[in-house]
Amino acid sequence: MNTTEVFLIAMAIIFTVPWLIWRLGRTDYWAPLVVVQIITGILLGPGVLGKAFPEFHQFVFNPAVIQSLNGVAWWAVMLFVMVAGIELDLGQAWKHRRESGITAGLALGMPLLLGSLAALVLLGRPGWVGSAALPWQFVAGVGMACAVTALPILILLMEKMHVLRQPLGQRILRYASLDDIAIWGVLALILMDWQRVGKQVFFLFAFALLAWGFRHLMHRLREADRWALALIWLAVCAFGADWSGLHYMVGAFLAGVVMDAGWFDQDRLDQLRHHVLLVIMPVFFLSTGLRTNWDVGGAAVVGAAALLLAVSVSGKLLGVHIAGRVLRWPPGEASIIGWLLQTKALIMIIFANVLLDKHIITSETFTALLLMAVASTMMTVPMVEPKLRRVRASGKASAIAG
Template structure:
């Protein structure tokens, strides 16, 4: 008799569950199945973009490939960023898309590319902000004359060669509807870039960071970076403005923006970090991300690209405080680990080596020679002219010839604006890769000739004998 109530209670529970849960669900399924909305559901799924599974798979493939190839790059004496850029190209139509198109479509579906681009653009914005934040302007003390001369020669000389090449390349490679001025300006800027963050990494990895040649190269690269980004902002303004008045207005608004950050925002930030207690600054640190985004938004609205605003905000942001440390640790870590690999992959997906014809490969070689002669030759000659010996002058030249990630940022802007064709974009990406790959090995070779101790190089015979 004691078991009767539990059994009755169990049967009543099952009856209630079937009547009030199972039956309503079955009826709802029948009613929904009778509808005629299959096409609408399919259209809604297509409009919604890739599924979360597809997006997560694409991000996993990109980040994993960049880290693996970046590690392999370090094993052969290249900075990790070089391997990451190569990984992006391998994932694109040049390699994976050509050898295994079905697999490429699954791993990196076209529907996921726009979403990857959004994250990649955020990565570029934070990258250029951190580049501005990490610029050590104290390097300029006592070296102003050398820095200005070498850095500006390293921009002016390759820029001139780029504009000269554009005269002959315009009819062959310029997209339809693009004027010669915009095409030539972007061509010149593309040959004039030095990638400061990649240069810092190379100097650390080969042991030249604290040498005289390394400090000279960094000093010149600081001036080069500021000048190049400002020149790019001007070129974008000339390209996007529809009239002369529009160009003047864009330049005027840009100058006003820079002046506002330098004269108003910078003193306020300095006062904030010096007067507010450290504990409160730590809590307020995440708000600095909002400042980066607002500055990027401002210059995007002005018409000179979001990255310029982020870079200038990085220049005026106070250093050596808890907020700057938080930004470098938290934002820098996320940017390097996740966002920049996505940018490399996005650039690689737009780089299609199969587009280059036989004539295109000849032009690719000409562009590479002009870029190296202009940047390496101009930097070395000017460094020698202001007092450096030939070995150190050539070290400075090969280091200034490093283009890397910064070049990819510039090239993607040119492709997005329609100024560069996909074929020319691909040729310039190849030029950036080769010139960056040259920097480390050639710098160590010239350093060895100059008698410096360089990481990874054995001592010379005379040094071994002395030891």
């Protein structure tokens, strides 16, 4: 078979297997389709399918096919990160800055602290630290991975539980938006290359200048032209960030964050996010699964994932409960917010991919982080929905209305 035919076989597998698991297994309550796609990516990787059927795995996922899949995955994740940047609403966060700042700071700071302590445990053992990492980069990277909240998946889960349009849901979006800014800021700091700092400073200066002109131009265009220009802007920003030694995903986020959601019809923006998730993000999940590695031993990887999951969830819940006491929230509210904010999935996986690309972490650490992200996301709905039912049944409207 030629490369095109094998590529199409791979694409058929990528879309068929997770859909069948999701539909026939009726997993939607604890694992939405996007989570099943991530899990399937791991199962199709070298550590599972590659070990069970090495010849078939090598035939389907040969270097030429992987290169083609990676190109699709790069564009998919850039589009997704750009949309995440567009959807950040910092105006509301500024309007409620005391409450948002305290909650977002504690919700990010506690899991970051505990995650950094867990990273120190891994730091002293072989097989976890990337070849290009300084100790502080590894500790900060793993710590921040434990603190990440996946804003796009959070939106999807809150829609499912009918919380998104409620005042509580809007508050949670404010907290997650502030944390998103911090996450990408820390990532940019970790990726600062002092041997290429001149390039990076030049990129940031050029980006600020071009962003000013870009925003002025976008104000003058009709919406159809704004969509076209946004895609050009995305490619330019991603190229500039990657050329300077940051990463194309940092550029994609910057491209989105300087755009106003009001420039676009909200329904079309929602549809774009939905269609990117449906049509091309599964390829990114597969390419992510192909990067997993179990060479330090399956038990060691699962143990590291369990440690990271424990510090991630406990840190997020602890931070939000402290915020709830400071801000005097009604009983039960901190638990609901904490469990929703600990959702990981996509943004953490994107974050970990960048760390792996830059050799800050190894494939084994990446695998442990991936397992942690999947487990934390699968816990969200089963933990939150019963709490919401109890609050609604008891008539404590303030806990939902905010």
